[in-house]
Amino acid sequence: GENVEQHPSTLSVQEGDSAVIKCTYSDSASNYFPWYKQELGKRPQLIIDIRSNVGEKKDQRIAVTLNKTAKHFSLHITETQPEDSAVYFCATLSYSGAGSYQLTFGKGTKLSVIP
């Protein structure tokens, strides 16, 4: 099955600096890579996603890059703000058999933005 590794597990940055979170995956057939932001006790919120035919995608201060050859993808947050503080999860979508696809999540990165 798919294996997703996420680093770092915790990240502290000064307000205004950039934050980068990296994930690697094992299943070369995975073709959809979403990133979720989860605040304490709340649901994961999709913040950006990328599909395997695109190398980079940007949405304001958030960007995701994908290297399918190396099987890794990264989340970049620029000009960080205190409200960016949360746990971020990467995920991959892979075929799980019997016509089903499933998301496999990384272990998460706790981002703290220091004012």
Added chain:
Amino acid sequence: GAVVSQHPSRVICKSGTSVKIECRSLDFQATTMFWYRQFPKQSLMLMATSNEGSKATYEQGVEKDKFLINHASLTLSTLTVTSAHPEDSSFYICSALAGVDTDTQYFGPGTRLTVL
């Protein structure tokens, strides 16, 4: 966007009782729903995939007789934790696919289960 609700948001029960959690898609029909469990400071772990009108597919290590899933309609899936024990205490989150040609999952707000 697609909205998924869960009920209850929080439940405390005694050991040995059963607890039912509902997951509803409010403004779309969800042929496929997923149930996840999240322990404190850990990632989301998929428990089962629920397809409307058919039996759920459980992940390895998840007891299907303990975690009963029913996806009786295109807008409702239920998870029943039977004979709950303290080790079942966790955050249970459902998600739904908004259609057959999409891979985006929309998550419910989660249910915090505490078993005393």
